[in-house]
Structure formats: C-alpha cells, structure tokens
Amino acid sequence: MPTAIRNLIAYAVLMLTVAMIVATIISAAAGCSSVRDASREVASDVVDCTTVHVHEHASQYGALLEAALLAATQLDGSVDWAPIRTVAKSFAAETGGCVLAGVVQRALAPRPPPATVLPQVAPLVPNPASVRAGFDELRREQFNGRRFRTDLGVL
Numbered sequence: 001m002p003t004a005i006r007n008l009i010a011y012a013v014l015m016l017t018v019a020m021i022v023a024t025i026i027s028a029a030a031g032c033s034s035v036r037d038a039s040r041e042v043a044s045d046v047v048d049c050t051t052v053h054v055h056e057h058a059s060q061y062g063a064l065l066e067a068a069l070l071a072a073t074q075l076d077g078s079v080d081w082a083p084i085r086t087v088a089k090s091f092a093a094e095t096g097g098c099v100l101a102g103v104v105q106r107a108l109a110p111r112p113p114p115a116t117v118l119p120q121v122a123p124l125v126p127n128p129a130s131v132r133a134g135f136d137e138l139r140r141e142q143f144n145g146r147r148f149r150t151d152l153g154v155l
Contacts, residue, residue: 049098049150058099065103068115069126077127079133088142097139099155104135109152 016058068087072080088100108128135155139145148155 016086045145046147046149046154047094047098049094049101049148054098057095058102059106061096061099061102066102066106068123069103069107069131071127073124075124077125078120079126079134081138084134085142088138089120091142094143094146094148097143097146098148100135100138102150102152104131105150105152105155107131 065084065087068084071081072083074080084100087094091097091100107126108131111125139147
C-alpha cells in the first residue's frame, strides 16, 4: 500500500477518534447542570480549581481531554488546537477550564525516563511550547483570560 494512502487512513482514524472524544464530552457535559460555575473565585482573574467538586469532574473528564490532546498532537510535537477548541466550547464556565488546565499542566510536567532497558518506540509527546501557547490562546478566547489554580500551580 502506498505511503500516501497509509497516511490518509491514519489521519482519518485520528480525526474519527477526536470526533468520538468530542461527542462523548459534549454529551456528558450537556447533561450535567451541576458543572456550571462550581469552582470558586480566588481573585478576580484566578479560578480556584482545588475544590472537591472540580476534582470529581477532573477525574470524570480529564482522561478524555488527555486523549483529545494526544490525538491532536502531530508527529513533530505541535498541537492542533482546533478539536480541543471544539470541546472547550461545550464546557461550563470555570469548571471546564479547570479540567483543561489540569490536563495542560500534566502535559507540561517533565516525564521521568522509562524504567526498562529494552528498546522502545519513542512516545508521542506534545511540544510544551505548543501546549502552552495553545492553552493561553484558548484561555483568552473561551475563559476571558482567567487563570486557573490547580494542584500543580497557577496556569
């Protein structure tokens, strides 16, 4: 099979995966009215994402967003934020921003080297500069420039 066709098939599978993740998050968030504005404000521009309520939503939706971020990561490490922007439009105010901020902070955290000595395929890792720039742009557009205080710090 020619490389171009293989690449086209791989891209189509990637986009279908992102679409399924987006649909899952939208349908789950749409039915949950308690998500709206559950986090409390620490300052006028910083949202406190350390509340129990936010942690519950992070455990529920965080893995889906991490999968969406990984699916949107290109081979060079750059991130295509268009699918994540689509997901973020369905977020309820600050709580959704908190979940996304937590995912971004985990993506920005340094990863320890693997503990095995066996040869491995290099994991697909998002470029930190691309992650940070994309999140900052989305934060300005979707969340009015608000910052988010998570367990890992303020983002």
